[in-house]
Amino acid sequence: MKNFDVFNGDADGICALLQLRQAMPLDAELLTGVKRDIQLLEALDPATVDRATVLDVSLDKNRKPLEVLLAAGAQVFYCDHHFAGAIPEHPNLEALINPASDVCTSLLVNGHLRGAYAHWAVVGAFGDNLDDSARAVARTLDLDEDTVELYKRLGTYVNYNGYGAVLGDLHFHPAELYQLMHGYAEPRQFARDAISSFEKLEQGYEGDMSNAAAISPEWESESAAIFVLPDAPWARRVSGVFGNSLxxxxxxxxxxxxxxxPEGGFLVSVRAPLKDKRDADTLCRQFDTGGGRAAAAGINALPDDQMQPFIDAFSAIYS
Structure with a gap:
């Protein structure tokens, strides 16, 4: 029997696990993938699982394999901030789930650990584009502005690294990036000591964002805009952080x-207005493979013939 740490490959998933494993070390096998690879529990053989820690992936998208794991006797700690639907009631399940628009998994873990490794929570929150929430935690740590800005950059870069259609699109496998960071109690130590890794993320981000900045809107109104990026590795890598930047x-x-x-159709990232964080998940769940949270959501595969219905629905919600 084994322990498994199952986590989203973005900044929030990685930083949530960093906090947990620094507070509660555990020999566990890592299971993660690109950011959009969220049905991770399907990869587990229930007969081999003693304990599973699941972070930053929708319970609703993993409901059936979760129920199978619990029935097989596995202990599961599940922490997330996406739409969950009905949460199973089972003595083997500890669920910490809150879909509020101003929290993320890293912040939920930070509360669970009573701020024991809050520096990483700040990075995770910045990565999820929750700047106000990240700065609120940073103030409790009495960080100077240069350090706060460093944490924001690192969160953005780690989040950027998670986007891609396949692992080959990424600069680092998310499990590798987690392992590189795991030895550091504070993110600023990682940025100082692992300078080559930090610079690889930074240079990749800046180059890809420069390409995205040259793209004009495909459709826009006063209250909303849609951008279409080409089929290219840089575009897949930048799709989420470009939306955050906009x-x-x-x-x-x-x-x-x-x-x-490459096979046709579109990968979709939606960002609700920061001044009115609502309905991104409601919009995306109208389409197959869609999901997320109120402030930020996506569709893994929008067919070409669904582009106009998507524009119509997007325009109707955010008019």
Whole structure:
């Protein structure tokens, strides 16, 4: 029997696990993937699982394999901030789930641990584009502004690294990036000592964002805009953080970033207006493979013939 740490490959998933394992070390096998690879529990053989820690992936998208794990006797700690639906009642399940628009999994873990490793919670919150929440925690740590800015950059870069259609699109496998960071109690120590890894993320981010900045909106109104990125590794890597950048630049506007997929159709990232964080998940769940949370959501595979219905629904919600 084994222990498994199952986590989203973005900044929030990685930083949530960093906090937990620094507070409660455990020999566990890592299971993660690209950010959009969220049905992770399907990869587990219930007969081999003693304990599973599941972070930053929707319970609703993993309901059936979770129920199988629990029935097989596994102990499960499940922490997340996405739409969950009905949470199973089972003595082997400890669920810490809150879909509020101003929290993320790293912040939930921070509360669970009573701030024991809050520096990583700040990085995770910045990575999830929750700047106000990240700064609120940072104030409790009495961090100077240069350190806060460093944490924001690191969170953005780690989050950026999680996007891609396949692991080959990424600069680092998320499990590798977690292991690189695991030895550091504070993110600033990682940025100082692992300078080559930090710079690889930074240079990749800046280059890809420069490409995205040259893209004009495919469709726009006063309250919303849609951008379409080409079928290219840089575009897949930047799809989520480009949406965050657009949201930060015009916080009263909703944004959708559609990235062309090699097999046809689009990968979709939606950002609700920062001044009105609502309905991104409601919009995306109208389409197959869609999900997320109120402030930020996505669709893994939007068919070409569904692009106009998506624009219509997006426009109706954010008009």
């Amino acid at each position: 949201a930060n630049a015009t916080p009263r506007r909703a944004h959708a970033v559609l990235t062309c997929k």
